[in-house]
Amino acid sequence: MLLPPGPAPWPLVRNLPHLLNNKPTFRWIHGFMKEMNTEIACIQLGNVHVIPVTSPEISKEFLKKHDAVFASRPITKASEYSSVEQWRNGEKKEAEDLLDVFISVKDSNGEPLLSVAEIKAQCTELMLAAVDNPSNAIEWALAEMINQPRVLGEAVEEIDRVVGKERLAQESDFQQLNYVKACIKEAFRLHPIAPFNLPHVSNADAIVAGYFIPKGSHVLLSRLGLGRNPRIWEEPLIFNPERHLSASRAQGVDLNEQDLRLISFSTGRRGCTGIAFGSAMTVMLLVRLLQGFTWSPPPGQEEIDLSESRNNLFLAKPLHALAKPRLHSSLYPLH
Template sequence: MDNAATALWNSLLHQLSNVSSTFSTTFLRFSTTLVVMGFALYYLYKFLFVGKSNMQPDLPPLLVKPWPIVGSLPEMLRNKPTFRWIHKLMEDANAEIACIRFGNVHVIPVFSSEIAREFLKTQDVVFASRPNIISSHIATKGYLGTVTTPMGDQYKKMRKVTVNEILSPVRHRWLQDKRDKEADNLVRYVYNLCMSAGGLVDVRVTTQHYCGNVIKQMFFSTRYFGKGKENGGPGFEEEEHLNAVLTLLGQIFAFCVSDYIPMLRGLDLDGHEKIVKEALRAVEKYHDPIIDERIQQWKNGEKSDPEDLLDVLISLKDGKGNPILTVDEIKTEILELVIATVDNPSNAMEWALAEMLNHPEIFKKATEEIDRVVGKERLVEESDFPNLNYVKACIREAFRLHPIAPFNVPHVSLEDTTVDGHFIPKGSHVLLSRPALGRNPKVWEEPLKFKPERHLKQDGVSLTLTDADLRFFSFSIGLRGCKGIHLGSTIVFMLFARLLQCFSWSIPPGNGPTIDLTEEEDSMYMAKPLVAVAKPRLPAHVYPVHLA
């Protein structure tokens, strides 16, 4: 037994030795293969990705060396207002495109028309979204509107409604009588100031409320939320509403820290969210009761035919007869259009009138054109606009030299791309500088001088207020361009033409020989609101003296 067991044991050891040798050889070969494959994959990765990354264009020049995690937010907080700080950095660097990192967001300021066209024309589709900003998120009830909503199904839905149902040429013609009513009230109000207040007119207040009145007529069929004043001017309710609207305008895209570090939202470290919520409540105090009551009237059958744009929005139905818009979508869409209407036309009018008071020869040319085209026995009408090129040139020049905002509404890149030889990462915020584009000495001769003639180079061509080459910025272009260009242009044309036609304007006694054109530090408004003396220049019977 012992010999047999020994023989068996020896045989087993021999076989195990063979297996071990085979396993060792196989393991060695397998390990060697893994190592070789590892090296191969490593160099393949370097060739395809690391090498490619090395060949990738650089970001635009960094204006400030970013800190870890927070980027250049500490510098942003130390240098208010942020837009002037960014412009100073760009000017010091003599840069046409640059980069600042706030948190993990690459903010790309652009000072060149040529580069701006690459963003909004050549690669328009890539930069067709909007940033997720706390103020616009609050104001639009979670992006239920059009202007500030990021690219997606909700934006496409609301854009279709805006273009086809609110701002279409058919609707524009349908609402002309409401616009005419407010144009007449504008003249009546200023005429009454001439008769009762010595002609002293706060141009900013007058023009802002006119713009607000137009959009209120179009949506609510009303000029006043309260009683208003007997002379046609705004009452307390209009003043409160307008101040809240302008506050919302000033807070949207206001370089808030939590916009770049979202985890800080809710803490409201700089009071930004509180300001937006309070202003929104003030606006909704006037909008919501009208909207809610009107919706109920349509449900009860008290209304069946649209009289204004609110009725249009309520009456929109899908193929099954269900409302296309929710109540919150209706409220948000109206709020966005009210916000978008008030500031741009009124700001252009205030600056243009101030510049023309400092250049009487320009004033004379503009009024002579109106007298030649329209005469003095009737008021300017919308049908006259195509023939008033010099007047429109004055407005274009005001938009060029004195834009309402330092930057356009930010565009966000939907993917990595290259612009002007620079790498633009997905999610970057692109800011086109309105003053830098309009005052670029490479594009405009004497860029800081108010010269309407510079826009009159093509005889017989009716001017518009937009510039497709982005040499100045009045209304945005492209996929996310302003859908209300026609309406906005009509409002500012009428505002400007009526005030020039109906009144002569002069600098108040004691103000010095010229108007101070200094900009406000925290905005692009005139530092001192324009106050001027108005006197009637038409026969008395032309003025609408009764309240419409």
């Protein structure tokens, strides 16, 4: 059973079995908070261990892939990590990709800043964070835009005006593609990759916005609650990219939200280290899809089904759409 609200101003939940029996838990938590008319809640779980999402077996397989990449560079000296050795013995001097940047970075004494294990960890985090979040946002953005031909047309018109049809869009074009970035930011707002941000632990008692946060608390920000908060966003359940243009007219649209009105890549000292990398990947993916193809619902279907999966925040049904080339055939890779 749920207990009544605890010491003001905290609604307090102590019954772990009740919490776990109401799956998916994140929907139950948000429903409970809405029922209690509160934007903050305390959930006491006792001595509960947090189980990592990635199992040891999956981690080992992932690292095997990294080993293959480390050893794939042309070498003049046999080594388990040939690319690292090339930098360490001076055979290689110019960075070709992200891996080379990690290998070549040095500390104030001119020594390698990162070990092989640390480089692998950084690459793993960047790959996991930079693939799932952007791909989810683009799938939702494209689905929403296909159902709103006006929005889709505005984005395509901007790309044609800035880039044209004689070449493919490049990263140097991104600064001028604010409407496209607004579409992406709206997808991050309305359709976050996960219901909560990664947990952070308070290292001291604190008061935030009038709420007492005890030392040792695991604090989770609700991506869902922030992005769909009706006190912050007008018509929060409507996909409306224009809302981000008016707020960013002077400096352009930034996919990262510093004011925490939504969470795209997190913020602050514990924010995502791959914000620039993830932002560039996300914009490039949507720009190339819109520039290269004309999009519409599949034959016999009037619009895309935007139903949300009950167990997560993904589309209930994977996106299926009709894509027709709109550029000269020479601009499409043959393989």
